[in-house]
Amino acid sequence: MPGYDVITDFWEWYQRRQAREHDPVARLALDKCEETFRKCEWDRFGYWYAIYLRERPKKPNSAA
Numbered sequence: 001m002p003g004y005d006v007i008t009d010f011w012e013w014y015q016r017r018q019a020r021e022h023d024p025v026a027r028l029a030l031d032k033c034e035e036t037f038r039k040c041e042w043d044r045f046g047y048w049y050a051i052y053l054r055e056r057p058k059k060p061n062s063a064a
Contacts, residue, residue: 026055
């Protein structure tokens with residue numbers, strides 16, 4: 001897979017894991033996203049993904 005970076009993928013997984021420990025609504029939504037993704041239930045996935053986007057921890061702005 002061109003452009004795939006295992007370190008970036010692992011870091012994103014780690015950050016999601018850390019976020020789950022601090023926000024129960026975001027944690028539940030992300031768990032439901034993963035569950036519905038595996039089952040290819042796209043309507044339910046979209047519903048839970050929207051909730052996750054709303055509830056996820058916000059990253060501080062970084063200087064570019």
